[in-house]
Amino acid sequence: MKINFIDLQAQYQEYKTEIDKEVSEVFASAGFIGGPKLDSLEKNLAAFTGVKHAIGCSSGTDALLLALMALDIKAGDEIITTPFTFIATAEVIAFLGAKPVFVDIDEKTYNIDPTRIEALITKNTKAIIPVSLYGQCADMDAINAIADKHNLVVIEDACQSFGAEYKGKKSCALSAIGCTSFFPSKPLGAYGDGGAIFTDDDFLASKMRMLLNHGQNERYKHKYVGINGRLDALQAAILDVKLRHFDKEVKLRQEIGQRYSALLADADIVTPFIENENTSVYAQYSVRVKDRASMVAKLSEQAIPTAVHYPMPLHLQEAFIYLGYKAGDFPISERVSEEIMSLPMSPYLTNEQQEFIVKAIKG
Ligand SMILES: *Cc1c(COP(=O)(O)O)cnc(C)c1O
Secondary structure, eight states: OOOOSSOHHHHHHHHHHHHHHHHHHHHHHTOOBSSHHHHHHHHHHHHHHTOSEEEEESOHHHHHHHHHHHTTOOTTOEEEEOSSSOTHHHHHHHHTTOEEEEOOBOTTTOSBOGGGTGGGOOTTEEEEEOBOGGGOOOOHHHHHHHHHHHTOEEEEEOTTTTTOEETTEETTSSSSEEEEEOOTTSSSOOSSOOEEEEESOHHHHHHHHHHTBTTEEETTEESSOOOBOOOBHHHHHHHHHHHHTHHHHHHHHHHHHHHHHHHTTTSSSBOOOOOTTEEOOOSSEEEEOSSHHHHHHHHHHTTOOOBOSOSSOGGGSGGGGGGOOOTTSSHHHHHHHHHEEEEOOOTTOOHHHHHHHHHHHHO
16 A cells, blocks of 8 residues: 655645646746735735734744844843754754753643743743644643743744644734744645744734845845745745645544544554644644654555654754753653654545554554
8 A cells, every 4th residue: 555654746636726727827927926926825824823914934944033033032042942843943043143942841742841941041031932843732821921921922833733723722823923834744835945924013023024035124225134035926826725725634634633543542652642722733643652663664664654753852963062961951852752753644644544554553
């Protein structure tokens, strides 16, 4: 049985007529940067999340970078985040010369543990970046409460959680700034790189719009030192089509995620824990196994692709040696990174394929 880790081809076939039409309109207009497709997408992203401003940008990484730039984060500042994430979360902090300060995760959700944050706040702390990992939001109420008390800004790294809900509100609408990614394999994926930033704050929104276009407020007038962080018209057109179908895809992802968990309930592995008040978009369906290497090998023998998100927490990465952390500093992140593995996940995974995967795991 042929199983893809993520089936982007099946999804394209599903929406081909609409996508091809939108894309050919962009080709015909020859307007490849900005324009009506981007305006439409931004309007629809704002409506979808219930946030006042949705701003398309070049990637999830740049969304996070632009958020920090808008807050004037600089050398000497400290930003609290999790070591159990993709490197981009901490990379943008370091890129601006600021210091990532890591906090261990909650063993059940794998998201930053809010009870460990306050002890690490100093006079240099400026912001907290919780990551909504695998498609489930971090405990944003608890994190916002700590931030309010200490006058910090919360930026949700929602690169894996676009479409998820936390206490009835959408991911990206849960803090001062929300950042998401439209990398092709994310729940809402473009056909190339893309991202978006969300905020209700008019000043931050207008500043981030300028920053992603070289700090320009009018043509060749530069109010800030910015970057080229724009989302192009082709990606916007493709995303706008996919967004129309996104509720249905989220529902399918949830059905498939819940089905995995039901089928695996009696297996000797740890399935995802989703809080009662949350929904997950299952950006990854990740399980914990005692002997990961042999499980990966066993599944691979049956041509079942798997992946590991992520095999090494950030505090142990060579790029962050200079921060001075060592093995043992974040025991939960370290343990989870040794046991976690992701199973094939897409809205197009069939029941038959799922049963085949589950059988292989139990075998
Ligand atoms: C994918 C991802 C990013 C980066 O997004 P890109 O669009 O690839 O730049 C950042 N943080 C997390 C948690 C991610 O999963």
